[in-house]
Structures are given as C-alpha cells and as structure tokens.
Amino acid sequence: MTAENDEDLVRAVRSGKKDAFAQLVNRRKEFVYGVLMRLTADPQVAEELAHETFVRAYRRLDGFRGESRFSTWLIQIAINLARDRVRERGREREVSLEAMLERDPESPALKENRSYYDPLAEVSERHLMERFEAAVRELPHSYREVFVLRHIEDISYEEIAAATGDSVGSLKVRAHRARKLLKERLFPETESASSLEVAE
Amino acid sequence: MESLFARYFDGDLDDQEARDFLDKVGSDPGLERELRAYERVLALGKEAPRPGVPRGLAERVLAELDSEAQPERSRRIPWPFQLRWANLAAAAAVVVLAYIGGWLVGRNMSLVHRTSREAELATTSTVYYSPELSAQAAAAGTDLRYVRLSYVPLDPSVERVSVAGSFNSWDPDATPLLRRNGVWITILVLHPGSYEYMFVENSEHWVTDPHAAKTRDDGFGGKNAVLDVGL
Known part of the structure; x- marks a missing residue:
C-alpha cells in the first residue's frame, strides 16, 4: 500500500492494517535514530531507545489524537526516553564548556579543549564537521536537545515545545546558549567579551 | 548585543x-x-549528515510487535511477520534433529578451524539480557526476550562477525553483528528457552564465546556457548 503521509498510515494501522506500521517505522527510523544518536552519543543506547520508541508508539497509538504531526508525537517519545536514560545514568557531563567559561576562562580544561585549534591552519570542511559533531556531543543535555531539534532537524520551536513540554521562551534561551557555546568552541577567535545576557 | x-x-x-x-x-x-x-x-x-541507521532495526521492532494485538480494534489483516518465529522454531527443531543425526557436514568442517583458533584468542564478549525490555514485552502479553550479544575479536582486522546458533539454524550468515567503535553487537529477539551458539569470524572461523556462563559439548570435540533466556 502507499499512503500520502504519516497520518494516513496511522489511520491505516488503526483500521487494522498492521503492515502500515512497518511503513511508518521505515519512514521515520532515520529521523528517530538520528536524533537519539545525537542526544545519547552512544550507538548502542540510541539503537535500543529507537527500538523502544517505535514499540511504545505502536502500543500507544490510540493516544495520538492528531493535534500535532505524527513525527512530533513520535519524537516526544524518543526525547522522554533519552531524558530518562540521562537521569538513570546520572552521569550527564555537566562539566560543560559553559560552566568552565563561567568559572575560569583560562582553565586548563578549556585550554585543552581548544588546544587543537589553530587559527592559521587551513581546516578542511571534513575536519570542521568532525569538530562540530564533537562539540555538539559536549553540550549539556538540555542545550544539546534543543540545538539538535531546532538547528539540525529544523523543527520549529512551537513543535519542540509541544514535544518537550517546555516553553518556547525557555527553548530559545537554551538554543542561544548552545549556539554561543558551539561558536566559542569552534571559532574561539570570535569570542565575545560579554557574558550571557539572556535570562532563562 | x-x-x-x-x-x-x-x-x-x-x-x-x-x-x-x-x-x-x-x-x-x-x-x-x-x-x-x-x-x-x-x-x-x-x-550535518544523519547517522546511519543500524541494519535490522525496523525488523527487530516489527518482530517484537509480531505477537501483539492491534492497538485498536481487531487484527483483521494478517501480520506479515507472524510466520517468522513459527518458521524459526520449526527450523530450530529440524536443526536439533539434524544435529543429533550428525548431518551438519559443513559445520563440522568449520569446527576444525575453531578448535585451533580458540586457544589463541583472548576475546571479550558479553551477553546482556535486557530485563527491562523483556518485562515490557511480558506485560504486553508476549514472551519474547531481548538479548544483546557483543564481541570483540582479538584480531581487529576481522571484517565480519556473525552469531550462529540453535536460534537461526546455525546459519553463519543469518545474524551478522554490527561493528560499533570496535565492538561487534547484535540484539536477538528470542522466546524463553535454552540456546546454543558460537561466534563466526569472516564466515569461516567458529569461536566459542570465551565468556559464556555455560558451555556444552557439541559432540565433535568442541564446545558451544549456552544461552539460557528467561528460564
């Protein structure tokens, strides 16, 4: 069978066409796994949580009321699983660059993080992308979450708010802090002398 | 600013x-x-490119949902995956019979490689049984269990690793492991029971899981790892 969109497939599953869910999984697995991979930075955990996301989505499909896009509803499940995992681990690396910057801009750890940066070097695009991915992984989870959803997956703040339960204002603050941390990590020569002025 | x-x-x-x-x-x-x-x-x-999706992710999801009822209304359409586990169980039964009869000529030939190689290996492997997912499966009315197998060959140049066992007709090509940061992994979805398995490197070297909690003589001078799932 072919369907126009996710919502058509959801209706098909509800009407008894269980194979329509296979299409939903195949259609959305890259999106779900991609987000979870960036949120967890662990291929095994991302795979496990992606698996669980789809299983839960199927079991709770009657809870999808069409008030948001199916993809938003789906990613809400994935985000909550990732947040639960972070809480369970209790090992979220809040040794963030932001914390180091606020504490001591000349801290050895920060210098170490920047040590590979050579402003005179001609950095290849590939190398820059690798550094970008590494810097995203280093963000505190709450910043990484909104940056990934807004600036990598291109999801609107309103949809992210619907998925996470956070306010749009709070999301924008975190997105800005994420952008600022990434900018300072990747392009430290442009670092602003001003401190963060956006209150959460 | x-x-x-x-x-x-x-x-x-x-x-x-x-x-x-x-x-x-x-x-x-x-x-x-x-x-x-x-x-x-x-x-x-x-x-930024999207990370590649692990092979078999969708299939594993659908296999788990195989035995579940429809989320709403009745299941009027045959689920295309319903036969998978029934076929697997039948295949496993045939393998057991064949094994007793000594029909696995091809596998026996591979065992020659295995026993000499075992002594050289100091591999690390783990079998992680996921009680959380399995409990959820049980709560949903299915007895399927999740078992993650991981394996680190001593030789990092190994290009392919698979697991062959009583759950896949001892087919060394049926269940490939995926390499993630040097660790080869797969997730098995199994009904409760006792299974035997071996890792297979590059489709030819059969290796007993060196960290298996239990092994069993295979009748040919070697040992199979034993995996007890949800017993």
Whole structure:
C-alpha cells in the first residue's frame, strides 16, 4: 500500500492494517535514530531507545489524537526516553564548556579543549564537521536537545515545545546558549567579551 | 548585543530592528566576525549528515510487535511477520534433529578451524539480557526476550562477525553483528528457552564465546556457548 503521509498510515494501522506500521517505522527510523544518536552519543543506547520508541508508539497509538504531526508525537517519545536514560545514568557531563567559561576562562580544561585549534591552519570542511559533531556531543543535555531539534532537524520551536513540554521562551534561551557555546568552541577567535545576557 | 544576536537568529527582530542590528554589526569588524561564526555554526547544523541507521532495526521492532494485538480494534489483516518465529522454531527443531543425526557436514568442517583458533584468542564478549525490555514485552502479553550479544575479536582486522546458533539454524550468515567503535553487537529477539551458539569470524572461523556462563559439548570435540533466556 502507499499512503500520502504519516497520518494516513496511522489511520491505516488503526483500521487494522498492521503492515502500515512497518511503513511508518521505515519512514521515520532515520529521523528517530538520528536524533537519539545525537542526544545519547552512544550507538548502542540510541539503537535500543529507537527500538523502544517505535514499540511504545505502536502500543500507544490510540493516544495520538492528531493535534500535532505524527513525527512530533513520535519524537516526544524518543526525547522522554533519552531524558530518562540521562537521569538513570546520572552521569550527564555537566562539566560543560559553559560552566568552565563561567568559572575560569583560562582553565586548563578549556585550554585543552581548544588546544587543537589553530587559527592559521587551513581546516578542511571534513575536519570542521568532525569538530562540530564533537562539540555538539559536549553540550549539556538540555542545550544539546534543543540545538539538535531546532538547528539540525529544523523543527520549529512551537513543535519542540509541544514535544518537550517546555516553553518556547525557555527553548530559545537554551538554543542561544548552545549556539554561543558551539561558536566559542569552534571559532574561539570570535569570542565575545560579554557574558550571557539572556535570562532563562 | 548578546540578546540581539539571540533574537536575530531566532527571527524575532522586526525589519527595522534587523536593519539596525546589521548596520551596527557591519560597522564593527569584531561583531561581524562573530556574526559570521554564528552563521557558520548554523550552516554546519544544516549540513550535518544523519547517522546511519543500524541494519535490522525496523525488523527487530516489527518482530517484537509480531505477537501483539492491534492497538485498536481487531487484527483483521494478517501480520506479515507472524510466520517468522513459527518458521524459526520449526527450523530450530529440524536443526536439533539434524544435529543429533550428525548431518551438519559443513559445520563440522568449520569446527576444525575453531578448535585451533580458540586457544589463541583472548576475546571479550558479553551477553546482556535486557530485563527491562523483556518485562515490557511480558506485560504486553508476549514472551519474547531481548538479548544483546557483543564481541570483540582479538584480531581487529576481522571484517565480519556473525552469531550462529540453535536460534537461526546455525546459519553463519543469518545474524551478522554490527561493528560499533570496535565492538561487534547484535540484539536477538528470542522466546524463553535454552540456546546454543558460537561466534563466526569472516564466515569461516567458529569461536566459542570465551565468556559464556555455560558451555556444552557439541559432540565433535568442541564446545558451544549456552544461552539460557528467561528460564
């Protein structure tokens, strides 16, 4: 069978066409796994949580009321699983660059993080992308979450708010802090002398 | 300026505010460099490739849902995956019979490699039984269990690793492991029971899991690892 969109497939599953869910999984697995991979930075955990996301989505499909896009509803499940995992681990690396910057801009750890940066070097695009991915992984989870959803997956703040339960204002603050941390990590020569002025 | 940068990139400045902001940035080389750096960060986000999806992810999801009822209404359409586990169980039964009869000629030939290689290996492997997922499966009315197998060959140049066992007709090509940061992994979805298995490197070297909690003589001078699932 072919369907126009996710919502058509959801209706098909509800009407008894269980194979329509296979299409939903195949259609959305890259999106779900991609987000979870960036949120967890662990291929095994991302795979496990992606698996669980789809299983839960199927079991709770009657809870999808069409008030948001199916993809938003789906990613809400994935985000909550990732947040639960972070809480369970209790090992979220809040040794963030932001914390180091606020504490001591000349801290050895920060210098170490920047040590590979050579402003005179001609950095290849590939190398820059690798550094970008590494810097995203280093963000505190709450910043990484909104940056990934807004600036990598291109999801609107309103949809992210619907998925996470956070306010749009709070999301924008975190997105800005994420952008600022990434900018300072990747392009430290442009670092602003001003401190963060956006209150959460 | 900090909040102006934030509002600019979130599209929250009106036209006049945006013009004033860009005029100010344009008159200050430092601010202009900062603006370009922010833009580069956002461009990298747009260009970042999506991570590749592990092979078999969708199949494993659908296999788990195989035995579940429809989320709503009755299941009127045959689920294409319903036969998978029934077929697997039948295949396993046939394998057991064949095994007793000594029909696995091809496998016996491979065992010659295995026993000599075993002594050389100091591999690390783990069998992780996921009680959380399995409990959820049980709560949903299915007895399927999840078992993650991981394996680290001593030789890092190994190009393929698979697991062959009583759950896949001892087919060395049926269940490949995926390499993740040097660790080969797969997740098995199994009904409760006792299974035997071996790792297979490059489709030819059969290796007993060196960290198996239990092994069983295979009748040919070697040992199979034993995996007790949810017993």
